[in-house]
Amino acid sequence: MGFPEVVKRIEDLRDDSVQFLSRICSIPALGPENAGIGEMAKYIVVKDEVLKLKPDEIIELPAPDNRVPDGVRPNLLAIFNGRDRSRTLWILSHVDVVPVGELRLWDADPFQPHVEGGYLYGRGVEDNGQALAASVFAVRAVRETAEFAVNVGLALVSDEENGSLFGLDYVLRTRPDLFGPHDLILAPDAGSKDGDVIEISEKHLYHVKFTVSGKQGHASRPDKCLNTLRVASHMIVAIDEALHRRFPDTDTFFSPPESTFEPTKKDSNVQNVNTIPGEDVFYFDCRVLPQIDLADVLAEMNSTAKSVAERFGAQIRIEEFLRSESPHGTPADSPVVIELAQAIQEIYGVQPRPCGIGGQTVATFFRKKGLAAAVWEKIEGWAHAPNERILVDNLVGNTKVFARLMI
Numbered sequence: 001m002g003f004p005e006v007v008k009r010i011e012d013l014r015d016d017s018v019q020f021l022s023r024i025c026s027i028p029a030l031g032p033e034n035a036g037i038g039e040m041a042k043y044i045v046v047k048d049e050v051l052k053l054k055p056d057e058i059i060e061l062p063a064p065d066n067r068v069p070d071g072v073r074p075n076l077l078a079i080f081n082g083r084d085r086s087r088t089l090w091i092l093s094h095v096d097v098v099p100v101g102e103l104r105l106w107d108a109d110p111f112q113p114h115v116e117g118g119y120l121y122g123r124g125v126e127d128n129g130q131a132l133a134a135s136v137f138a139v140r141a142v143r144e145t146a147e148f149a150v151n152v153g154l155a156l157v158s159d160e161e162n163g164s165l166f167g168l169d170y171v172l173r174t175r176p177d178l179f180g181p182h183d184l185i186l187a188p189d190a191g192s193k194d195g196d197v198i199e200i201s202e203k204h205l206y207h208v209k210f211t212v213s214g215k216q217g218h219a220s221r222p223d224k225c226l227n228t229l230r231v232a233s234h235m236i237v238a239i240d241e242a243l244h245r246r247f248p249d250t251d252t253f254f255s256p257p258e259s260t261f262e263p264t265k266k267d268s269n270v271q272n273v274n275t276i277p278g279e280d281v282f283y284f285d286c287r288v289l290p291q292i293d294l295a296d297v298l299a300e301m302n303s304t305a306k307s308v309a310e311r312f313g314a315q316i317r318i319e320e321f322l323r324s325e326s327p328h329g330t331p332a333d334s335p336v337v338i339e340l341a342q343a344i345q346e347i348y349g350v351q352p353r354p355c356g357i358g359g360q361t362v363a364t365f366f367r368k369k370g371l372a373a374a375v376w377e378k379i380e381g382w383a384h385a386p387n388e389r390i391l392v393d394n395l396v397g398n399t400k401v402f403a404r405l406m407i
């Protein structure tokens, strides 16, 4: 039996895959940072479905976490043997979701998924349910009609939305032996509407905190105060201009092609309008092209902020808030990228291009270990938004792409 039978089976299973995705997305799976009780209830349903596929090997790696009632954050790796056992096609998706946000912005209950006009609505249906269901149903369709060419591994992990410490990071720390240099690793957790973008590289992520100290006092006596909001305002403009002047490099491989330096968060200062603030705290979010050294970015911030502080006679403290340097990207000619591009072209008729992004995905954890990982999905782009939805056609199409890689 060949691929046409697999495709036929996937199409026959269309309603089953929508039902499965609806069922798992009716169970909230929020981490403790989001006042949730973890992933266990949803995980049990997912695991049940995977067990029905009779994997050749099941590895459970529960990460201890006493903040949740079950005491663990579950992680599952299910392996299906292929003709060629020397390498494994891994498809990694995450079970956890983000909170619904403002409930009044939703037109329906986020945890009662429903189909309307070709879309399935609900929290988690896109991020990351579509990928999870597609990988499970790709395995099912191949299992029922054909044979796996290589080993296929489904990796279903927790805690992606809050840093992966109890998810992929835990899996890689406890069982680094599971992933080899010849494996094809796919993390379908970001993508584009046309399905024509394969993400293989990411910018450095850098958050820097600035604390300006001056002198608080009555707003009618600025002569006796040192207004830190004024100093901070000058500083933000100066840092913004200095960074863009010093690091103008562009790389069209990335979108956007330049490094970005955005002033974002501003801690609140005084409670009342008639007080001059004596301390102000603000932050920059920087997404820096990988060829730039973050030490140079920090040095530029330091010298610019210091000269503004000196001009006004204020004190400035600069701290690294978050520094996540990107590892080398996945080579554009690595097998996972080439095979994936072929499968996408066959199913969707588009010519995918490898690219880099400013965000960071779980692929970073693999790349830090020197493993080639690709990020791809055809999605509508509703992750984390109210009325999150997927096109059911994409669920079915992506299932075919995954299945194509399996046989």
Ligand SMILES: [Zn+2]
Pocket: 094, 127, 128, 160, 189
């Ligand atoms: Zn996600």
